[in-house]
Amino acid sequence: MAEITYYTKEGLEKLKEEVHYLKTEGRALIAKAIAEARDKGDLSENAEYDAAKEAQGLHEAKIAKLDDTLAHSRLLDESKLDTTKVLALSIVKIKNVKNNATMTYQLVAESEADLKTGKISVKSPIAQGLLGKSVGEFAEIEVPAGKMQFEVLEISR
Numbered sequence: 001m002a003e004i005t006y007y008t009k010e011g012l013e014k015l016k017e018e019v020h021y022l023k024t025e026g027r028a029l030i031a032k033a034i035a036e037a038r039d040k041g042d043l044s045e046n047a048e049y050d051a052a053k054e055a056q057g058l059h060e061a062k063i064a065k066l067d068d069t070l071a072h073s074r075l076l077d078e079s080k081l082d083t084t085k086v087l088a089l090s091i092v093k094i095k096n097v098k099n100n101a102t103m104t105y106q107l108v109a110e111s112e113a114d115l116k117t118g119k120i121s122v123k124s125p126i127a128q129g130l131l132g133k134s135v136g137e138f139a140e141i142e143v144p145a146g147k148m149q150f151e152v153l154e155i156s157r
Contacts, residue, residue, distance in 0.1 A: 005069065006076045006088045006122075011112035015073065019066045022059065030056045069111070083155045086130045088122045093154035094130065097138070102153065107131070126150075 007015065034056065037049035076089050086092050086107065093104045105120045107130070113121040120127050129141035133152045140149050 003072065005073045005109045005111075007073050007109050008089060008112065009075060011109060012073060012075050015066065015070055015111065019063065019070060022063050022066070026059060026063075030059050073109075083157055085132055085134045086152065086155055088131075089157065091156045092130055092152060094139075094150040095153055097149040097151055104154075 030052065033052040034049065037046060037052045040046060040048060043049050083090070088107055088109075091104060091106045093102060095102045103118075105118050105126070107122045107127045108119045110121040110123055113119050113124070122128075122131070125143050126141055129139040130150070130152065133139050135152050135155055138149055138151050140147055
């Protein structure tokens with residue numbers, strides 16, 4: 001059974017738009033490339049045709065994967081999030097105990113993760129270490145650079 005993934009409204013809309021694009025314009029572009037390659041003659045020695053057919057297979061596989069993700073995705077009502085502990089979609093302000101640097105992250109689905117905008121995947125080591133923690137609690141997290149200790153300063157939605 002596929003894993004349920006929770007999305008923000010914005011993230012779910014983006015996923016739906018991508019699937020729609022791939023099924024409409026994306027398929028049309030692939031079909032056009034196949035038709036153009038087919039018009040170039042003998043298909044048994046036509047590398048362009050083979051490449052276009054392979055691209056079609058990869059395109060359809062991507063659509064199937066996204067359709068499955070969409071089927072197992074759930075929209076989280078951010079207004080009903082418990083802000084007493086860190087959960088998926090929580091916005092959490094943390095402090096690195098070693099250097100006192102503070103940072104704020106929102107824990108989102110993998111496909112929504114974007115470090116530039118402060119969105120990290122709930123599957124990332126930092127998010128995994130923070131899940132379930134409350135304000136004032138410490139999380140010791142194993143990262144590629146070694147163990148880091150963070151204090152949860154604030155949780156919001």
